[in-house]
Amino acid sequence: MKSTTNNGEGAGGRAPSGGGGSVGKGRPRRGRPPVNETLQHVIGSQLKAAYDEVVRQPIPDRFIELLGALEDKKSGGSE
Amino acid sequence: MTDPQRFKEGLVGELQSLRAFAISIAGNIDRADDLVQDTLLKAWNNMHAYTEGTNLRAWLFTILRNTFYSDYRKRSREIEDDGTYSERLAVHAEQDGHMDLTDFRTALAKLPSDQREALILVGASGFSYEEAAEICGCALGTIKSRINRARSRLADLLAVKSVDDFGPDARAHAVLASGPLSTLPGE
Numbered sequence: 001m002k003s004t005t006n007n008g009e010g011a012g013g014r015a016p017s018g019g020g021g022s023v024g025k026g027r028p029r030r031g032r033p034p035v036n037e038t039l040q041h042v043i044g045s046q047l048k049a050a051y052d053e054v055v056r057q058p059i060p061d062r063f064i065e066l067l068g069a070l071e072d073k074k075s076g077g078s079e
Numbered sequence: 080m081t082d083p084q085r086f087k088e089g090l091v092g093e094l095q096s097l098r099a100f101a102i103s104i105a106g107n108i109d110r111a112d113d114l115v116q117d118t119l120l121k122a123w124n125n126m127h128a129y130t131e132g133t134n135l136r137a138w139l140f141t142i143l144r145n146t147f148y149s150d151y152r153k154r155s156r157e158i159e160d161d162g163t164y165s166e167r168l169a170v171h172a173e174q175d176g177h178m179d180l181t182d183f184r185t186a187l188a189k190l191p192s193d194q195r196e197a198l199i200l201v202g203a204s205g206f207s208y209e210e211a212a213e214i215c216g217c218a219l220g221t222i223k224s225r226i227n228r229a230r231s232r233l234a235d236l237l238a239v240k241s242v243d244d245f246g247p248d249a250r251a252h253a254v255l256a257s258g259p260l261s262t263l264p265g266e
Binding site: 040043052053059064075 | 084087098099102123198233238
């Protein structure tokens, strides 16, 4: 339940459950809501992971072949 | 004068990255591969326009992006449909490693294409905001605002989702996360 320590900010003063729960523990009241920070961190990692998966796809041979052919043509003196 | 052999090696080194960007904007692997091929041909034929020592990846991404928007997009308006994009990107879903990225992909697919593109360029491809603005041919402020909106929207989508997945504790997170997201890390 660590999220309830953030009462008083971010949620517009509406504490999810009341309960007079533990507030504080030396967390700054102002500044970035920690939940957003966590969430943005997660989003950042997931974005990288999802993209890296695509980056790691094997490259079709046709691209290497194409570049090889272009280079040969060039060095072979294509007028 | 660009040395053809070094230029070719440079292109080979960027192939994976170029193809990933192509997949992310074309949303379909066959189309992405055609796009990569066209980009390689254009790059090769315009080798003289590339200044050695400058960012080859950014140069290639710019060509690829321009090719997509001038040649491909008009042929395939349906690509902008959210559902289509989501399904096509899901081709890669079976390769998930330690992280279940299905929800993330679904959320990513819901973003407008300009926001998704900006987010991928900066958040995944390692470009600076300035480079991303150059690649997209828009102002720096436009890139920043697209990325902020993208992050904010993703946070909303993923926070709401986590309420269903993880119960009441996540619900509290969702309430907090649905507040203003104006202060983002790294801004």
